[in-house]
Amino acid sequence: MPTAAATPKKQNGKAAPSVQNGRTSHKPHISSLLTDDDRKKLFYRMLQAREFDLAMIRLYKQGRAFGGVYSQIGNEAASVGSASALRDDDAYFPMHRNVGGHFTRGQELRSMLKNFLAREGSMMRGTDGTGHYADVSKKVFGNVSHLGSMIPVAVGYAMAAKMRGENTVAMTYIGDGGAQTGEFHEGMNLAAVQKTPLVLIIENNQYAYSSPNSVEFACERLSDRAVGYGCTGITIDGTDLELVYETCKNAVENARKTGVPAIIESLTMRMRGHAEHDDFSYVPKEMLEEWQKRDPIDRYVAVMIERNLYTQAQIDALRKEISDEMNRAIDEVVELPFPKPEEGRRLVFVD
Numbered sequence: 364m365p366t367a368a369a370t371p372k373k374q375n376g377k378a379a380p381s382v383q384n385g386r387t388s389h390k391p392h393i394s395s396l397l398t399d400d401d402r403k404k405l406f407y408r409m410l411q412a413r414e415f416d417l418a419m420i421r422l423y424k425q426g427r428a429f430g431g432v433y434s435q436i437g438n439e440a441a442s443v444g445s446a447s448a449l450r451d452d453d454a455y456f457p458m459h460r461n462v463g464g465h466f467t468r469g470q471e472l473r474s475m476l477k478n479f480l481a482r483e484g485s486m487m488r489g490t491d492g493t494g495h496y497a498d499v500s501k502k503v504f505g506n507v508s509h510l511g512s513m514i515p516v517a518v519g520y521a522m523a524a525k526m527r528g529e530n531t532v533a534m535t536y537i538g539d540g541g542a543q544t545g546e547f548h549e550g551m552n553l554a555a556v557q558k559t560p561l562v563l564i565i566e567n568n569q570y571a572y573s574s575p576n577s578v579e580f581a582c583e584r585l586s587d588r589a590v591g592y593g594c595t596g597i598t599i600d601g602t603d604l605e606l607v608y609e610t611c612k613n614a615v616e617n618a619r620k621t622g623v624p625a626i627i628e629s630l631t632m633r634m635r636g637h638a639e640h641d642d643f644s645y646v647p648k649e650m651l652e653e654w655q656k657r658d659p660i661d662r663y664v665a666v667m668i669e670r671n672l673y674t675q676a677q678i679d680a681l682r683k684e685i686s687d688e689m690n691r692a693i694d695e696v697v698e699l700p701f702p703k704p705e706e707g708r709r710l711v712f713v714d
């Protein structure tokens with residue numbers, strides 16, 4: 364596993380010197396587990412996730428989105444890198460900042476847009492405007508809104524899969540805020556005692572709504588809790604795609620082999636408000652500027668160019684292609700009808 368030396372420290376809501384590793388002083392990790400083809404695929408998914416978020420933000424501002432728009436800008440490497448470490452038969456329990464993970468699991472753009480734009484025939488039949496859906500065929504089960512509750516659910520899945528003799532792993536996520544719930548503790552303890560192959564990514568993006576890390580927990584690293592449960596734990600830079608991938612891959616395969624769960628704390632910054640209604644004026648500007656230098660996509664663009672996988676012109680063309688396809692898909696989806704009101708009752712009340 365990568366060592367903690369590559370790890371910036373938590374910030375307690377302030378710009379800390381230890382994370383002033385801009386693009387020049389902190390070289391991204393290059394994983395021997397990835398081929399150049401893999402790199403291109405992962406890069407594409409990060410770009411797709413970013414474009415999806417930007418499109419949803421535009422739609423929100425135009426009054427065409429429904430409910431909150433929770434962007435994952437800044438979290439693309441954490442989301443795509445972790446989900447890529449799973450096999451297709453492993454189970455994925457995403458949270459609200461894992462659009463990149465949805466794409467990685469093979470979720471189709473139009474199907475996601477239909478759900479996010481609450482159209483008839485979408486996975487949640489118009490009753491949801493984000494990712495509270497399960498796509499059983501792709502083993503995507505997400506997400507339980509009550510923070511912390513998805514951990515015991517994922518543990519339960521992993522226990523059942525183990526009883527069925529499947530040899531599969533369940534991966535789930537929690538934010539730095541949600542990591543302070545009782546269900547986090549109950550879930551992780553049960554996972555460790557029962558030796559269930561679970562990998563939990565704590566997405567520490569420095570804030571839970573307006574609460575900074577300093578009012579959330581007193582330990583140095585959230586991964587330090589692992590020793591108390593009897594599982595493995597590591598804190599990593601969540602803006603470094605290949606570091607995330609390799610750490611997660613090792614944790615997934617170790618959990619599969621030994622049944623020992625893992626806690627991986629991924630350090631990032633929430634680069635937008637909690638959702639688009641929130642102007643996040645409580646976040647110091649310097650802190651955002653500092654993290655902007657660590658933008659996961661910019662960092663990986665540099666890797667792509669340095670390794671001669673793409674030129675800047677090819678990357679620009681790729682981004683345009685993704686953006687054009689996003690706009691075409693949105694134009695199609697917004698023409699679709701909304702569901703009939705009675706659809707909202709289906710699967711809630713017995714007829």
Ligand SMILES: Cc1ncc(C[n+]2csc(CCOP(=O)(O)OP(=O)(O)O)c2C)c(N)n1
Nearest residue numbers: 460508509510538539540541568570571572
């Ligand atoms: C048990 C519970 N309490 C409160 C909420 C309301 N809520 C939704 S998201 C959120 C902040 C979550 O912060 P964090 O876990 O750090 O994740 P982030 O949104 O920063 O990614 C809150 C308080 C909730 N969904 N569940």
